[in-house]
Amino acid sequence: MTLLPAYATRQLVAERLPLIFPEGTPNRTYCVRELAASTVFAALYIGAIEGSDRFLGPIHVYRMTHEQAAMAADEERFAYANAVMRKNGVVSGTRWYADNTREPIRDETLRDGLVAIGAVLRREDLATTSGRPRYALKKQFADLFDPHMEGEALEAAIAEFQAKHLSKSALARVTIMRAGAVANTSGVLATFPNGETRMLAPGPSSIITKAVVEVFAPRFLKSPVVLWLSESGNKVVLRDDAIANAIGLKIEADKNLPDLILADLHPAEPIILFVEVVATDGAMTERRRTAMRELTNAAGFDPRQVAFLTAYQDRQSPGFKKTVAQLAWGSFAWFASEPAQIIALHEGRSEDSVLTDLL
Template sequence: MPSLRPIISRELAAERLLKIFPREAFDTNLSSPISAAGVAALIYVGAVGPGPDTVWARPSTALWMQENILYSATTEEHRISWGKAAMRGREKVAALLSSWDIAFEQWYAQDSRESLRDDSWNLLRANNAMVTRPGVKTTSSAARWALADHFADLFDPTLEADDLDAAITTWIETHMTTSARAKAMAVRDHARATDAVKVTFPDGSVRLLERGHASLILKGVIEEWAPRKLHTPLVLAISEPGEKQAYVDEQRLQTLGVIIAVSQLLPDALLFDAGGNGTFWVIEAVHTDGPIDVERKAQLLEWAAAQHIPAYQVAFLTAFESRNAGPAKRRLKDLAPDTFAWFRDEPAFELLWTEISDAAR
């Protein structure tokens, strides 16, 4: 018996199915309520495979599942016992629940079996999300269904936010068919275009950054701070959490002799002021953490030195949402000497943390 995965609710299953198979592109049966019930029930009994110890299930496994089983009968012994009873028949499930003092209130009636099997599970199998037991005919009443293990990984309740999005993206790229992958990418790109943060560069061109507070701060730096501060600003690169290099001006970087690789310690943005002696501005946009402190500044200067950029041609800016924002209150004290701070809600001002010159005495 393989180790059982954490129990999930129908609601969590439904939410993730919608993220994996958005209804704008895929058959709605892939993310229907009964499909979500099937995922939750199969994870509960451990029907995940393939493998030598795979627990195989029938559609009735999902039909006979109920809310208070997921929330009350949660031990491994409960789950194994319930799964075995479900393989033996509805009466066995009812008898088992009676012994646990739980009323039998199944999710779906028996006549929903074909809907689950034909409209949900067959579609999931066609999209490499489910597997069937080798050697068992489709007309057989024997248990033959299980979630694909790599698909079940996407329902780990500890996966959240960016980690969940990254896992889903990897699964789409690795396991979906070419046509299904194209559908998913089209929906994702449309959502990005709709929700993205639009940034107007100094040359008038418009770029899209992934939505989020950090992108709004970068938008402020490029559209508000740079025109005020820099003589001739150029945006050389922007690094985002999801794509690392969201924008890279390869031609200008090549002209300047600068190489940017994902493996390097990249700032959130790299700008160049072509006026005067030319200055590279290293920008960090802080929504939660990550200001240019002493250690970060040293690392970035090492990176600059590797690009043959002298230290006197490098300047540093940590950008925040506001002086009243939590990250600024916590991290302003950590700013490295000779670096600037800027706040999106006060675009005409900036702070400089620097040592007082002896000449002023």
């Protein structure tokens, strides 16, 4: 019988998962939470690893007990793997989870998390209704939990796994999120479309603002300019009255202005874009959109010349999850971690609108 991998505690697994799946990893929550650590621990415990011909089922996770998890001998681990699969199999001790945890383990932690990211393989030769175990850790992933591997060796192994198993887009998101974490500890230097630079205050909002100015603006606007940029506390970082006046927009600092006002000067009739930056709160709501419409209406702008955007760091960020329900119809949402994509909240204009009108 194939030997089992070195015994690793659930605590060790829980400590390493966030290193393997850093901020920016798709469905990261499913891959790093306690249930994920319990699932990976159980797979290692019974030796459900690629090439071993042993497989994990959710039952191995939710039938685990605190007492059983502390038993590290191979014979005790093999006995557990077999015992839980027997009809009415009983394992002594205090259970980790109730039986109704089966679905979150199967659907979230495994299907949408570890399988989707390429850390776990799933047998496809079993019928959907089969109760037989079907999951195993990829060998390279399982090796990352060797308790004897630490320091630089562990870091190198994790980097190799990430390069091989995380997609290019996932790696890009991870890189952007890591860069943001570093910038969050010092001032954030932003370079404007005209080449001018300004040092923004440290913090997550400034990191997103920098991305809007340096990445979003040149990607989605043909001839971008920044008319207005403010930070928390109504501190005005940039205010370009010359261009604003030239296109007929009167910016009054005491008004309820957004974090950013951009303009695209390429069209014959300039496009004005109001931007709210969200690290934790403050999205482009319907109330905010209406207030800004009043500003452009007073300046004589056609509504088709005015757009509204909420900028976030990532789709999985707490700020997006908290404010997505507040976003105004007829506005856009953009994520610094996925700079080529944009969400349009289409505002239906007739009762007979159909999906093909949007394609």
